[in-house]
Amino acid sequence: MPPVPHRPPAAGAAVTGAGAPPTADARSGPFPTLPPAASRIHFTRLPPPPSLSSSSTLASPFPSPAASALHPSDEALSAMSPREQTSLLSRQRCWRRARDLFDRLRALPGYAPNPVHYAVLLRHLARARRWAELRRAWLGMALPPSNPAYAALADTLAKAGLARGALLLLRHMRAQGVAPDEVSMNTFVRVLKDQGRYADGLALFRNWCDGRFEVDFLDLDGIAIDSDGPMQFLLADIRDDNFASGALAIDEGPRKPKLVATYNTLIDLYGKAGRLKDALDMFLDMPAHGVMPDTYTFNTLINVFGLSGNMAQAEALFASMVVRGINPDTKTYNVMMTLFASTGDLDGVLKYYWEIGKAGLHVDAVSSRIVLQVLCERKMVCEAEDVIEGILNSGSSVHEQSLPVVMKMYVDLGLLDEANTFFERHCRGKGVSSKNFAAMIDAFAIKGLWEEAEHIFLSRRGDGNNKDIMEYNVMVKAYGRAKQYDRVSSLLESMEGSGVSPDECTYNSLIQMFSVGGFPQRAKKLLGKMKDAGFEPKCETYSAVIRSYSRHCLVPEAICLFNEMKSSGVEPNIIVYGLLIDMFAETGNVKEALHYNNLLEESGISANQVVLTSLIKAYSKYNCWKEAQNLYSRMKNMDGGPDIIASNAMLNLYANLGMVTEAKEIFGSLRRNNNADGVSYTTMVYLYKGMGLLSESVKVACELHKSGLLSDCASYNAIMACYVAKGNLRDCAELVQEMILANIPPDASTFGMIFSLLQNSHVSAEEVLQLESAYNDGKGSAKQAIVAFLFSIAGMHAAALENCEQLLRPEWTIDAWAYNVCFKVYASCGKVEKAFSLFVRMNNLGLKPDTVTCIHLATCYGKPGVSEGLRTNAHLEYRTDELMSSHNALVAYIESGKNNVAVQLVKK
Structure with missing residues (x-):
């Protein structure tokens, strides 16, 4: 969809804009058609979401007056049922209060140890990463660890990014002879799925269905030796003699899952493993076992098929929800929006975005983020501003991840005033992460707008949001693109003053910047600092500095750095060798060029077209046409054959030597393969002219003129030289006019030919x-x-x-x-x-x-x-x-x- 032109609104005026036309293959169905192209897309002003209060939290299944308070008296606690006590314990917002409440429950007269209470407490402690407290609670349990404790703790550890500790619990269960129930089995399968271990997750599930509990196939020995994890205290309980021979049998024998959560996990697992048929079979198998799909089931299955590219099946599943009487929730619409966004279908995204309000649901942060992303990518400024206005009207704020997206849209369109206004309103002084600040800085850096990037970099942050190294690295990029090299020094000083140390990316960016900018000595000095800081420069880093040395013909420095690179244990690649070979080729030092070509081949790297072309140029300096010809023949046997640069180099060599037949052979081959460029034609024009073959020269010149390859002054001059030789005054004048219209100013050679023509006119x-x-x-x-x-x-x-x-x-x-x-x-x-x-x-x-x-x-x-x-x-x-x-x-x-x-x- 082409971008919609933006007309900045007047001050105080309502924001309006043009909408997006519907696609020709719009899907038919019960949904209203999209507005025509001429009409404005109006985003529905959805009502603000309900405020969060204690009444919106999970309520006890057996409400009582005592359960409505988070801190009831001991008498009230005693009057509660175990389920009410579990609910109250779950609703605590602080791990200390959860621990204190648990201690009060245990002290109640007649309290019977409850494995679910222990599970809830362990979850609180794991979420807070209170590992010492968790260890004491685990070791102090009045009951042996049971499935609720294992499942709760494994789930929390996995969500905290500690999947290794979660799987260690599975090994502990096997050692303690605790067979997993469906809840814990589902939990561990989900952990394995999130780790990408799909085959292991399915194997664990199949074994459970067969009544077996095996863990050897999970290769948990590698996890058991991780003695630095938070669950290392469990290692003492895991000994080889705790394992009975064979698998631990489950008394119930073969079984099928009865929980919808288990089916949801397995459907997602099959989908991520690319086994769509198995995912669909699992879904169709649910009613036969008395398990009805819920909204989460459909959300999962829709996402599975949509991400696999089967959008028709995803839409059919969405329609099936309505038929089955299962109401989609906001997440369902978000899933559909995400799928259409992934295919670039703006109309599909907007259709489901509108349906959220029509279904009586509320747009959440994910909904707004998705629709803002697609609108900003298509530079639909007015529509994006409508969404932002709707977010603010609902009492919410623009999601942090959307801030760089909106900023980039404004910057790409050159709407710098709008970008600055948006930043001041939504970003300055707010709790925006350094990562998103870096993304906003990068939007300006890419365009070379270093002053605007610097403005954001120096802006005030929210409390606790300090600059990290990523922002400094992006500012290095901004200064480098704008060639503001002096400002980099002050940036590095401010980095040191802020206690932020340069990382490997910082040094690589600085070295690349100064190398490209023509400051090889400064780049070399930074290379030394990088090594002193404990970083090991890679081949690409050395290559950047060597390239800068070669461009400035600093041959000794380039060779010295090459030797330093090798002594540091970094093996040069073909790019480094190619730079050195080309450097010596340009200076006409054939001996050294061949020496480094020999080193290249001795290292086991085969010369490519670029290297061989450099060698051809080296031979051309001394008119060694036989040696160059041999290399050119060698290139013919390589994939793709000689490139245009090598062919032109040979043409130039033959032209200098007056070898018309050989030059015609190469030029003819280039023309037959449509590979000849302006340099090829120009070389042949001068060759024929220099050999007195004026008619041939004019013929090639006319062909060049009609080819559309005239792109520089040299090619125009080649044609003009033929016209001057024939005294074609009018043709020369028209050619000069064509040059001027193409913004190619005539050079000294052009004016020399004009004076020669005037003298004969x-x-x-x-x-x-x-x-x-x-x-x-x-x-x-x-x-x-x-x-x-x-x-x-x-x-x-x-x-x-x-x-x-x-x-x-x-x-x-x-x-x-x-x-x-x-x-x-x-x-x-x-x-x-x-x-x-x-x-x-x-x-x-x-x-x-x-x-x-x-x-x-x-x-x-x-x-x-x-x-x-x-x-x-x-x-x-x-x-x-x-x-x-x-x-x-x-x-x-x-x-x-x-x-x-x-x-x-x-x-x-």
């Missing part, structure tokens, strides 16, 4: 000499005047007049010779009055007429034989005197105010 020697002198003196308007003169004598009067108008702009100050050119152009076009006005201006400026002026006056007066006489040396002095007399008469009329008489004199 019946133009007076005085005119050519005056133009050449102005060009050689570097006069500011010389090039413009020469081009105008060329256009005029070639009969391209419109182009000549256009150039003269530019020369005569008020802000330009031109000399008499430039007036002479304009005078000639206007006179040649028959604009006598305009020419006369220039003559008057020259007189007013005190610019005395010279021989060239008189020549142009002759053209202007149009006296028979005068123009021709002036071009003959025998008559030059006589005709000049005659014209000077006319000039003096003109001046006399002008000074006496008789301009009309002067004009009539000119017209005569």
